[in-house]
Amino acid sequence: MRAVLPDAFTDAFARHGDRLAVTDAGGSLGYAELADRARAAANRLARYNVRDEPLRVGLYATNSADYVVGYLATLFAGAVPFLTDSAFGSFELVRIAEDCGLDLLLHAPSADVRAVVDEALTDDGEFGALAVSRVRRFDASRPQLLDDTEACRFTSGSTGRPNCIEFSGAAVFAAAANWAKGTGLSADDRIACFAALSNGLAFNTSLLAAFLPGASLHLSHGLPTASRVVRLLESTAATRLVAFPALYESIVRRAPKEGFAAVRTAISSGAPLRETVREEFTALTGVPIHNYYGIAETGPLTYAANGAGSGLGAPLPGVRLLAEEQGIRVKSESMGSRYLNAPGVFEERVDDAGYYHTGDQGRLLDGTLHLTGRTSRLVNVGGRKIDPIEIADVLRAASGVLDAAAFEAENQHGEPTLAAVVAVEPGVTAQSLRTHCAATLPSFKVPGILRLVDHIPANSIGKPSIERLRRLLSEPQSN
Template identity: 85%
Template sequence: MRAVLPDVLTEALARHGDRVAVTDADGSLGYAELADRARAAADRIARHATDGERLRVGLYATNCVEYVVGYLATVYAGAVPFLADSAFGPFELSRIAEDCGLDLLIHAPSADVRDVVDESLTDDGEFGFLTVSRVRRYSTPRPRLLDDTEVCRFTSGSTGRPNCIEFSGAAVSAAAANWVKGTGLSADDRIACFAALSNGLAFNTSLLAAFLPGASLHLSHGLPTASRVVRLLESTAATRLVAFPALYESIVRRSPEEGFATVRTAISSGAPLRDTVREEFTRLTGVPIHNYYGVAETGPLTYAADGRGSGLGAPLPGVDLLAEEHGIRVRSESMGSRYLNAPGVFEQRLDDEGYYRTGDQGQLRDGALHLTGRTSRMVNVGGRKIDPIEIAEVLRTAHGVLDAVAFEAENQHGEPTLAAVVATEPGVTAQSLRTHCAATLPSFKVPGILRLVDRIPANSIGKPSIERLRRLLGEPHSN
């Protein structure tokens, strides 16, 4: 089957020539330069291919120009890129490598990949400061990719193994094209992106979507603080800001007086954005925040074009969305095909009409989607879905732990965070539990709030009382 993305990228990069394509703090590439760099790097990747098998290449790095080169190079080489969240720790990365049968890993030299790779491969600088390593072989057979799969991305699983979503090239291309059409993205736009390119918020709105009309993509290294946002906006004269709600909260707390003169659109997704934050951000900066609703498995779904209301906007082109009593169901042109490493799980969420059950509840009011809750147990923290049962199970394996319950709560800034109440024996500390969690979980799954108790409060039928657990978080304690 002929791949879709190489032709789409080739046409887009050729059409925009010397326009700026992508920048970071260390440099920039025009469209023609990006194409040349990606082709040279693709030749290096292709040398490791074997007959009859497409290479599986993991990308494990923070946002940078070299990440974009590596992604395009993998596509051009006829290989399949697996976009791993750089927040994943060694434990989850090794599970990905084994579950998905990775061949190569493109990563930062400082990344802890000792349990995953056999050797670093020599190159001539095609990948800049990033390193290309050969992934060690596992005894377990690797699952077969679908013939039309061209990109794989990850979402949190319920067993500690991130679910690997297979996307066809047609789905990836449709996600980008429909985003461009539905949001009015143009060649005049300069996108300041503070979400990881492995995440759907950035992947769908700021990668291929930027290149189709000839916009420029501006990336930032390091922790996205409010001051770093302002510096990037000013230095690039950005017209679009893409970020998670937590960053908008941080900007509002800083109360900036300048830096947003050129910004026309701010885009938020991944977690609920409080109306008070949205309104205060616009008051301070003059920039409306446009909410965007998407699901990892289905791609971008809605966009709030006016940026004024509290809803998540109307369905994007190529999206059929139903908000019903039992939850939101969607079909989209950008939908994933299945989970490579969890046979049958994705298919169980599809109904007989091919609609995907999102697990969200909501209503369509005047054509705009408003979320009202969740039908599943997953919690949303910083744009990442976390299974609280998985967290509780990890906590229960710690020495001295009698029981544990994890759930979503609010931190001191009113932002969603992961909390856990843990019944322990004497001598157990919150720090020891965090260290235990960090040994097997990525940093974003380690509870931000931990309360240690003698026993877990229960309701009248013996189940943990979430209401009483939440009250515990607000009481004084010595841990």
């Protein structure tokens, strides 16, 4: 079967060769130069293949032009990229490497990958600042990819093991093409992207989608603070800003007076954006925030084109959406195929008509989607889905812990965060529990709020009472 994505990128590079493609703190690459670097890196990857099937290459790094080169090189080499969240720790990384049968890992030289790599491989600088390592073999059998799978991304699983979503090349192309068409993305756009390219917010809106019309993609290193955003916007004259709600809330708190003169569109997704933040941001900068709704398994689904009023906008091209009492169901041209490492789980969420059950609840008002709640138990913090059962299980394994419950709450800024109430024996401290969690979980899964108690309040059927647990957080902590 002929691959879709290499041809799509090759066509874009041929049409836009003299234009600027991507920048980061270290420099810039035009379309032609990006193509040359990706081809050279692809040739290097091909030398590392010791199997009679496509390489499986994990990309485990923060945003950079080198990351884009690595992604493209993987595609051009006929390999399959596995876009892995750089916030994952050894716990998740080992499970991804084992569950998915990774062959190679592209990573920052400083990344702690000792738990999964066998040897560091040499190169002649084709991957820039990124290192290439061979992943060690695990005892588990290697699951077979579908014939049309060209890219894989991850979402939180119900067992603490990230679920690997397989995407056909046609689905990835449709996500990008329909996003560009539905949002009016053009060659004149300059996209400042502060979401990780491994996340659907950036992957769907700012990678292939940017290159199809000949736009430029501008990436930033380090934590996306309000001051860093302003510097990138000013230095690139960006017309689009792509970020999670937490960043918009940070900008509103810092209230910068400059930096947004060229920005026409700000895009938010991954978690609910408070209406007050949207209004304050627009009043401060003059830039409307356009909400966007998407699911990791289905790609981008809606877009609020006018940037005004509440709601998540109308369905994008290639999307059919049903908002019913049992929850929101969607069918999209950008839908994933299945979970590589969780047979049958994805399929259980797709009905006989081909609609995916999102786990969200909502309604369509005048063609605009409004979310009203969730039917799933996952907690959404900064665009990352966290299974509270996994967190509670990790806490229960700590010395001196009697019981634990984890759930979504709000921090002092009113932003969603992960909270945990833990019943403990005398002498256990919040710091000791955070240290215990950090040894097993990535940083974003360590509870932002910890409350220690002598017992977990329960409801009439013996389950933890989330209502009473939330009330506990507002009460003074007793000594």
